[in-house]
Amino acid sequence: MKLVIVVPAYNESQVIEKVLKSLPKKIDGIGKIETVVIDDGSLDQTAKVAKRSNILVLSHVLNRGAGAATRTGIDFAKSIGADIIVTFDADGQHNPDDIEKIVRPILENRADLVIGSRLKKRQKMPIDRFILNWLGNLTTLLLFGAFSTDTQSGLRAFSKSAADLIDFKSDRMEFSSEIIQEAKRHRLKVEEVPTHAIYTQYSRLKGQKNTNALPVFTRTLIKFLR
Amino acid sequence: MLTAIQIFLLALVLFFISRVVLRAREKVIPAKTAVFWSIIWLSALIGILLPKTTTQLAGIFGVGRGVDIIVYISLVLLFYLVFRVYVMIEDLRRDITSLVRQIALQNASMPPKSTAGKKSGR
Numbered sequence: 001m002k003l004v005i006v007v008p009a010y011n012e013s014q015v016i017e018k019v020l021k022s023l024p025k026k027i028d029g030i031g032k033i034e035t036v037v038i039d040d041g042s043l044d045q046t047a048k049v050a051k052r053s054n055i056l057v058l059s060h061v062l063n064r065g066a067g068a069a070t071r072t073g074i075d076f077a078k079s080i081g082a083d084i085i086v087t088f089d090a091d092g093q094h095n096p097d098d099i100e101k102i103v104r105p106i107l108e109n110r111a112d113l114v115i116g117s118r119l120k121k122r123q124k125m126p127i128d129r130f131i132l133n134w135l136g137n138l139t140t141l142l143l144f145g146a147f148s149t150d151t152q153s154g155l156r157a158f159s160k161s162a163a164d165l166i167d168f169k170s171d172r173m174e175f176s177s178e179i180i181q182e183a184k185r186h187r188l189k190v191e192e193v194p195t196h197a198i199y200t201q202y203s204r205l206k207g208q209k210n211t212n213a214l215p216v217f218t219r220t221l222i223k224f225l226r
Numbered sequence: 227m228l229t230a231i232q233i234f235l236l237a238l239v240l241f242f243i244s245r246v247v248l249r250a251r252e253k254v255i256p257a258k259t260a261v262f263w264s265i266i267w268l269s270a271l272i273g274i275l276l277p278k279t280t281t282q283l284a285g286i287f288g289v290g291r292g293v294d295i296i297v298y299i300s301l302v303l304l305f306y307l308v309f310r311v312y313v314m315i316e317d318l319r320r321d322i323t324s325l326v327r328q329i330a331l332q333n334a335s336m337p338p339k340s341t342a343g344k345k346s347g348r
Contacts, residue, residue: 038330058330064323072327076334171323222312 003027003103004082005035006073008066008154009090013045020053022096023088029107030084036076037090040069046090066154067168067175074163085163089154098195102157105191112162112188113179115148116155116195132213139220140177148180148192155195162188173216235274243267266303 039047041063077085105111140151165186168178250260280292289295
């Protein structure tokens, strides 16, 4: 079993080294773990810093958004024969120990797509983030008829077949809803695993701005009407 | 006798027609597009030179005045064109992304500890 961890990154030079170092080197049931960073046209030293950590870096020459970077990572992971693909945000908001938790259901053949949900278990999340995440879930449910307690989570695990079937086209944040919609369309087994989100001052500043919610919502709506 | 507004609109429309012809000759716009715009501007020409035709058209559709029917048709057309342009931009965005992705995949630089079986870059 080969696990490829895809880390999409945009202007994360300050934290990416720490995040990459924290990734697990060994997981029971996994023979090999490889990590690939997708530098999404960062204006800072993200790619350089990541390469310094002895990690493979793919660079987008232009910034194309989180969805596009994730897709590039998944395409690459498939090309090097990944059996399981995990997406992991570069801003340090995910707990690296959760990777094992989200990979487990795939190893045990219980699921094709696993979402690391920050909302399944009540935990400390800033109230504004809590509301916006639920609005995201509601939009996904209303437009695509697919429900998840955390549609916007960046921590996911794909089985080989899920990675082959799920075909998302959104370049920006809407892609997370699209993944869930695609999983539903192909009747994949989706499982949610409660994970721990780390909201640091940095990840809050670096992550999605609250004001970004409206354009994301609008584009999701347009995609639906298109 | 032409009124001032007729002369003004006539000049404007003739100018637009000349643009369509020139761009079509330069092959900047495809023939189909040129035909579409020619039809638009030629009907505008008829409307300007023979204002009665628009009144007749309005009568057929049960709209009060000739000017009204023109405004309605133009609005619908404009919205449709805006939609087309929007779709076009989305397609372009997607093309750019796949281009950027291909470049990234082709330039995949292996870290020193690279193993066999991986896609090699460059």
